[in-house]
């Protein structure tokens with residue numbers, strides 16, 4: 501069965517597209533390339549889809565090594581008239597560039613008596629290369645690219661809000677959750693100091709009933725259980741019991757640590773503080789020692805662990821502290 505079209509989708513959505521089209525009784529095959537599939541069959545019909553980004557009709561396919569003969573036989577079959585252009589899209593590794601191939605093929609077609617016109621052509625020889633396979637078509641000058649704009653729009657949105665982290669900070673809190681899952685069970689109220697743009701509160705709001713986010717800066721995330729207090733922590737007073745305090749402010753280590761003190765009475769005994777120490781350049785040891793000495797002066801706080809997370813910078817350490825009395 502021949503290839504009728506190449507279809508593209510957002511990388512990662514190949515399975516969804518495959519299922520969607522199989523349910524429409526279409527024959528779809530994967531290619532070795534992310535985001536590219538093939539439609540097989542006898543006749544190409546209009547396809548309604550939620551996942552296709554672009555559909556490229558194919559008239560002839562074969563091995564890349566036979567590309568010249570394939571083009572000559574397609575031209576013979578279709579016998580197009582007028583001036584032409586060759587356009588090549590290449591995926592994979594090759595010893596030539598797309599432009600070099602366009603020129604080489606252009607010369608061969610030229611030898612048949614056709615004239616090249618890059619701007620005002622009458623037909624386009626479209627060449628799609630997937631490593632050692634080639635998919636060819638001749639498009640009339642009036643052919644319009646088949647692009648599913650609505651799909652691109654909504655799938656890009658998914659990318660932004662669900663797949664990609666909001667920032668590097670989001671990875672830090674996710675790593676902490678993996679390492680210390682017990683800290684994040686049964687959370688009613690969490691207080692996050694230095695929240696903007698919102699990577700931590702985004703994740704915390706999935707774990708807790710309510711998250712207070714203290715930061716004079718803007719949050720990029722809005723949810724009904726995130727309460728943004730748009731002030732510096734020094735000006736904030738909270739009148740509720742807390743199950744967790746987190747602090748990722750970009751201040752000098754002791755200055756940042758002292759912000760937590762304002763809310764210590766609110767933290768329930770047995771609950772935790774997660775604090776990112778952001779040391780001055782090349783002073784991790786010194787700054788950490790200062791903070792640990794300071795921590796020692798609290799009878800009701802106990803250091804659980806100092807960790808260097810994968811997503812910490814070289815000057816960052818994450819401290820897990822427990823309120824014990």
Ligand SMILES: C[S@@+](CC[C@H](N)C(=O)[O-])C[C@H]1O[C@@H](n2cnc3c(N)ncnc32)[C@H](O)[C@@H]1O
Pocket residue numbers: 667669670693694695696697698699700701714715716717731732733734748749750751759
């Ligand atoms: C590295 S960012 C925090 C990133 C955040 N954890 C996230 O997940 O997106 C540091 C934040 O600390 C905030 N900050 C600095 N000093 C502060 C203070 N005194 N009170 C509250 N927030 C402060 C800054 O405005 C900045 O947005």
